[in-house]
Amino acid sequence: MPKERVLIIDDDAGWSEAISTFLELKGLEASYAGNCREAEDAWRKTRPDVAVLDYSLPDGTALTLLPKLKMIDPSIPVIILTGCGSIDLAVEAMKMGAMQFLTKPAELGSVFIVVKEALQIRRTRQRQLLDKELGTRREQDPFLGKSAAIRQLAELVQKISRFDSPILIQGETGTGKGVMARWIHQHGPRASEAFVDLNCGGLSSELLETELFGHEKGAFTGAVQTKSGLLEVAHKGTVFLDEIGDVDLQVQPKLLKVLEEKQFRHLGDTKDRRVDIRLLAATHRDIGEQIRLGKFRSDLYFRISAVPIILPALRERMEDIPILAEHLLRQLCSDLAIANVALTSGAMLALQSYSWPGNIRELRNVLERALLLRESDRLSEKDLHFDIHVESARHSTTPMKTLVECERDYIAEVLSVSGGNVNSAASTLGIPRSSLYHKIKEYGLTKASTFTTH
Ligand SMILES: Nc1ncnc2c1ncn2[C@@H]1O[C@H](COP(=O)(O)OP(=O)(O)OP(=O)(O)O)[C@@H](O)[C@H]1O
Numbered sequence: 001m002p003k004e005r006v007l008i009i010d011d012d013a014g015w016s017e018a019i020s021t022f023l024e025l026k027g028l029e030a031s032y033a034g035n036c037r038e039a040e041d042a043w044r045k046t047r048p049d050v051a052v053l054d055y056s057l058p059d060g061t062a063l064t065l066l067p068k069l070k071m072i073d074p075s076i077p078v079i080i081l082t083g084c085g086s087i088d089l090a091v092e093a094m095k096m097g098a099m100q101f102l103t104k105p106a107e108l109g110s111v112f113i114v115v116k117e118a119l120q121i122r123r124t125r126q127r128q129l130l131d132k133e134l135g136t137r138r139e140q141d142p143f144l145g146k147s148a149a150i151r152q153l154a155e156l157v158q159k160i161s162r163f164d165s166p167i168l169i170q171g172e173t174g175t176g177k178g179v180m181a182r183w184i185h186q187h188g189p190r191a192s193e194a195f196v197d198l199n200c201g202g203l204s205s206e207l208l209e210t211e212l213f214g215h216e217k218g219a220f221t222g223a224v225q226t227k228s229g230l231l232e233v234a235h236k237g238t239v240f241l242d243e244i245g246d247v248d249l250q251v252q253p254k255l256l257k258v259l260e261e262k263q264f265r266h267l268g269d270t271k272d273r274r275v276d277i278r279l280l281a282a283t284h285r286d287i288g289e290q291i292r293l294g295k296f297r298s299d300l301y302f303r304i305s306a307v308p309i310i311l312p313a314l315r316e317r318m319e320d321i322p323i324l325a326e327h328l329l330r331q332l333c334s335d336l337a338i339a340n341v342a343l344t345s346g347a348m349l350a351l352q353s354y355s356w357p358g359n360i361r362e363l364r365n366v367l368e369r370a371l372l373l374r375e376s377d378r379l380s381e382k383d384l385h386f387d388i389h390v391e392s393a394r395h396s397t398t399p400m401k402t403l404v405e406c407e408r409d410y411i412a413e414v415l416s417v418s419g420g421n422v423n424s425a426a427s428t429l430g431i432p433r434s435s436l437y438h439k440i441k442e443y444g445l446t447k448a449s450t451f452t453t454h
């Protein structure tokens, strides 16, 4: 392992010499800078792992130098050395990002202890950053399992991912739509280009448009600068629009234009821009129903769903649970940096007896909770805690209807009970016959000619 580097920033050459020699004896590499200018230079060129900074220097103070150093590389920890009279200033420096301060005259041994701590903190931070990167980049295999459902899906997806066409991924929450989208990108023709994802759920149409298409300076209040949209960022790569079923009707034609003409406009711009992307989209909604309700354009649907991919719910492939559970456990143990933990056969049986409304996400969560709270090095059924509330809610509710859907269904029911007699249905509903005709037409309930008035 290369030696870790300490930079001493101090105009007292004798002291710098002494501390450098001491730190080198302790196995570190040390160099020094006598003023702010030299310090900035060394910060850029040698990238130290930690710095010890004297409060006052010939051409400035720690308070003026620190922001400049942090601009170049904010991750390097800084320890401030200060005289007893300027502790307030040292505290000020800590507010600006210094990690520690020591008062002069400092003992060499104390400086070494503080330097060692700072290096330890820096190493931990860097490892966490790396782990986070690896965690988000780790490629997940969306086809774990041997059920017929997942094998057929694997065959289909492997075929279509090689082409460049848009793909719509459907499935309940937690079935792995995001995992699938990444896999398709990584195994498609644009694997070496960008993968940009945006969750459209809960975004207002204005925000969605600026995120996707970007805007010109002054396009709206607050647009102080021209901003590129995600489509430009993803040029030549893949755009993954999660929850596409939530995209506002106003925005849908613009998406269609991107797919059909490879053109779009910044908000507030009059010129079209060219962009070349592959679109992957996902939704947990029933898009057919969205189209019937007039919330999703059928032309956009046809454009993105040449081959529909529907991810099976976990309860439809219970035989895959052992493979999935063992895989997820191995991953969780590695994330938590603990030795592998096994499942007892009783635990496996319990996993296979639950209905998993939250699908693979819920399976992962149940296993993670069990791992954290476990009492031995094997997980038994007693360690597994299922989300009972979700479970009972699932049995007690079909998806909630909107008020309009309730009205439509109720009118249909009354019409059916009255044998299609509009007079009698209108009287049951307590509304004029003309209003009922209007509603029948509005909801496209069935052809009015099949109803009678007597
Ligand atoms: N095949 C898999 N292997 C390992 N982990 C998986 C797999 N599929 C899904 N997961 C895990 O399950 C969780 C949910 O996956 P993902 O976010 O892709 O689901 P989703 O269908 O997009 O859910 P939502 O509809 O809520 O957005 C994630 O933690 C993911 O890592």
Ligand SMILES: [Mg+2]
Pocket (backbone or CB within 6 Å): 177, 178, 242
């Ligand atoms: Mg998702």
